[in-house]
Amino acid sequence: MIVIVDERELVTDGYSSLFDREGVASTGFKSGEFGEWVSSAADADLKSVRAFLIGDCGSEAVLPRAIRDRTGAPVIALSEQHSLENTLRLFESGVDDVIRKPVHIREILARIAAIRRRATDEQKPTEIGRMRIFMDGRDPEIDGQPLPLPRRERRILEYLAGNSGRRVTKTQVFNAIYGLFDEEVEENVVESHISKLRKKLRERLGFDPIDSKRFLGYRLVV
Template sequence: MIVVVDERELVKDGFNSLFDREGVASAGFGSHEFGEWVSTVDEHDLKAVRAFLIGECSSDLVSPRRIRDRTSAPVIALSDQHSLENTLRLFESGVDDVIRKPVHIREILARISAISRRFQDEKPYSEFGEMRIFVDGRDPEISGEPLPLPRRERRILEFLASNAGRRVTKTQVFNAIYGIFDEEVEENVVESHISKLRKKLRGKLGFDPIDSKRFLGYRLIT
């Protein structure tokens, strides 16, 4: 999930729509509600956040360093002012990157992936036997051949790969794919997505690489 902080409803709604087209969950906050949320939100919910995008808002209420106290997710400033002074001021506030608007939503996602890799010293993909799973929105590859997947199924596979060696619950998968504030979609939709994903992977690999245990969740295996 991507969190967008901006006082303008039009900006938040616009980003939410653009991220949704890419199959990425997002949530929008104003300064006051974000300050309270980031201080009190449960740690498990916070882990569902891939990045924070900070636009026009109160610097007293939205502090990159305050965010960093709770999570290592990238904090990126969205700038409407194309000036060196403003860019330097934003970096001094503690953000990881400054993006000048207008910008394509895919560039934002690519920058988020690049920053995350630097933090974690990771390659832009994970390998599980014959399967290569990317973190930049590309379809996975099996034995070097792309496996086209719907956006939700691809994001689930990426999430499982990012948690290699650990089990993730249905709730954790749902929060990562749909966001922790989506009340219009039932959590059980995760089971349908994973069932379809497993069928496709089994057809290509000859075995099911997703291990599931009732009440414990899912884990990617090789």
């Protein structure tokens, strides 16, 4: 999920619409609401955030270093002032990147992916048995051969791999794939996605690598 912070609802709604077209969950906050949320949100909720986009929030209304106290997700400033002084000020405030507007939504996603690759070992695939699972949008491989998956199923597999050995609840999976505040999609859709994913993995592997327990959630069998 991408979190967008801007005082203008028109801006947050616009970006959310563009991210939705790319199949990426997002939500928008005004700076006051965001400050309250980021300080009190559960760790599991913050873990579902891929990046924070900080737009027009007033002077020092949103402090990137305060976000750092809760999560290591990339913090990117969206700047409408094309000046060196403003860019330097934003970097000094603690952001990971400064993007000058206007910008294509795919460039934002590419920059987020690049920052996450540098900050973590996500460029290295996760090896689980005969599976090789990438964290950069590529299809997983089984026995060295790609397994084409729809976007939602691939993201679920990536999320399970990122929590390898730990059990995650249906709510956690839903939040990671659809976002924390998507009220138009029922949480039970996760069960349908996982059922289809399990069938494809079982056909290729010969067994079901996703262990599920009612009320406890899912985990990949390591």
